[in-house]
Amino acid sequence: MQFTKAEEYGMFGVLYLAEQDPNKVVPLSEISEAQNIPEKFLAKIFQSLSKSGIIRSHRGVRGGFTLARDPKEISVKDVLETIQGPYHLMKCTEDQRNCTDGKSDEFCALRELILEAERRLVQVFEQHTLADLVEWQKTKSVSQLV
Amino acid sequence: MQFTKAEEYGMFGVLYLAEQDPNKVVPLSEISEAQNIPEKFLAKIFQSLSKSGIIRSHRGVRGGFTLARDPKEISVKDVLETIQGPYHLMKCTEDQRNCTDGKSDEFCALRELILEAERRLVQVFEQHTLADLVEWQKTKSVSQLV
């Protein structure tokens, strides 16, 4: 019941990019040092973020990464789901055939509750963008959180 | 980012009790067979639920378990937190010293967002009781969910 390091590192890495001058190409080495993240691990995470079009990679000398879009257009959900896939609190909310009882066709009250919890969780993450987080960090305030 | 089997089994086990006649003492063997749960594993889970006063154990011949309180008085949160402890989506929301950057004293926008997400999640689980779930299961409807 916790986010993985990959998600955590991915968020910090992407936030680091969002804080920079949009035109600055930032190499992995800089991010991993600044944010205290194992470089090769971050490389793997950034690969998937790159493939899904959240960040853009630049190879060669003075290469690195930039955000592919405006931070206002990247939700926290975008980042988290790219790294880990949609979060499901139970196997049965991912695919009902994973029901413990094997009663995959029946109504399950617990499953409905979990689905509702998942919806609430997603809401938080899709309502806020990288730009929001950078803004909060600057003002040290989350007054806009609601 | 998923509940453990322990939480899942625990919920199903407790729900099974909530569906029975409140005076019926149900042995582990019955629950584990009905709900398809490894008996010894369920035994371990039920021990902690018993210690925290959610269920009551009855030893000896024709022993087993009953709910310790009215299903209306047992929230889903009670059960889940007994089994797993309070859920934290990141290590840093459990204890700020676990911050990746080691900047445990500083304001962290991401942390604030995660804390908000946790609050939303808890709300869902503390607002609904075992009685609600049993009711939904009977009516096959979650109209009261909101």
Next chain:
DNA sequence: ACTCTTCGGCTTTCGTAAACTGCATTGTAC
């Protein structure tokens, strides 16, 4: 063209926690 740099992709390793098991012990109803 050559070379240096930085990402890309694949494989392997390591550690830890989840998931499950076994057995001896204690308590209780009959």
Next chain:
DNA sequence: GTACAATGCAGTTTACGAAAGCCGAAGAGT
């Protein structure tokens, strides 16, 4: 007193998260 069911503790096994390593590909600069 014996059969049954939970208790408590000590395991084992499995799975996955979290890296680390290696080599190849692509682009920049000369």
